[in-house]
Amino acid sequence: METKEFTPLEFPRILLYIVDNTDQAIFTPAIQFCKLFKSQLFVLFVLEEHRISKLASITHENIESIKKRIEEEGWEMLYLVEDEAVESGVRTSLHMENGQVPRVVKKYLENYKINLMLVRKREETKKIFVSANVPVIGL
Amino acid sequence: MEMSATEKLEAIKELVEFMVGKNIARNREQLFEALAKRENLESTGIGDGIAIPHARTDSVDDLVLVFARSSTGIDFSSIDGKPSHIIFLIASPENKKSEYIIALAKLSRLLRKLPVREQLKNASNPQEVLNIIKNNEE
Numbered sequence: 001m002e003t004k005e006f007t008p009l010e011f012p013r014i015l016l017y018i019v020d021n022t023d024q025a026i027f028t029p030a031i032q033f034c035k036l037f038k039s040q041l042f043v044l045f046v047l048e049e050h051r052i053s054k055l056a057s058i059t060h061e062n063i064e065s066i067k068k069r070i071e072e073e074g075w076e077m078l079y080l081v082e083d084e085a086v087e088s089g090v091r092t093s094l095h096m097e098n099g100q101v102p103r104v105v106k107k108y109l110e111n112y113k114i115n116l117m118l119v120r121k122r123e124e125t126k127k128i129f130v131s132a133n134v135p136v137i138g139l
Numbered sequence: 140m141e142m143s144a145t146e147k148l149e150a151i152k153e154l155v156e157f158m159v160g161k162n163i164a165r166n167r168e169q170l171f172e173a174l175a176k177r178e179n180l181e182s183t184g185i186g187d188g189i190a191i192p193h194a195r196t197d198s199v200d201d202l203v204l205v206f207a208r209s210s211t212g213i214d215f216s217s218i219d220g221k222p223s224h225i226i227f228l229i230a231s232p233e234n235k236k237s238e239y240i241i242a243l244a245k246l247s248r249l250l251r252k253l254p255v256r257e258q259l260k261n262a263s264n265p266q267e268v269l270n271i272i273k274n275n276e277e
Contacts, residue, residue, distance in 0.1 A: 075244035079247075085181075094181070
């Protein structure tokens, strides 16, 4: 009888990309996933200029105040993930970046040698599923 | 305060001693453990010469912010590999999670601005530090 050697899956570095505060729903599963695989969790929030400009044109709000609000919300999300991750004993690394999501994500996947990416399933994250060169799990 | 430590846990110890000495915190072991636990799981060095060690712990009664500088720089294992010259320690009681997260977020946003970092490096007294934060927050 033929026997096959079982190789357990390993994901030392996992990237969680967050878009806004609705992503809080995936924080716990993402952290539990990292705990299960003993992974380090990289959390990324991207400040997108075009998203800010789009919001400004819709709301007629000042670009700077929108930028300030979105950046603060982003940091809040990052620290909320971190707080929960620390409680679970999961190593984290928080990142706030300016730029276009596909480019920033690509840079992070390469620079930090990410093995797996977690995102919340939504319209805005579809392009990540297509362009990422690592497995992506939609939560 | 000007710091003499060059390594992160040593720096945290120095900050904790300062807080206990000023009666800002009660239990030095509890505070140190809470801060060190976080440092061991991640780097609070956010890059650009900034570190924000932080923790929720009941060794403080209210949200506390301590500002310190290091002219030689402290190795906080920052994401950009650079030593930290400006250190903000944030501690809050366990039940003030919301204020704590908001304070961390506001401070992190402010410290990404180069002019703010430069002003903080040159501030000559605590009131000036508070004014820099207040003026740039508006």
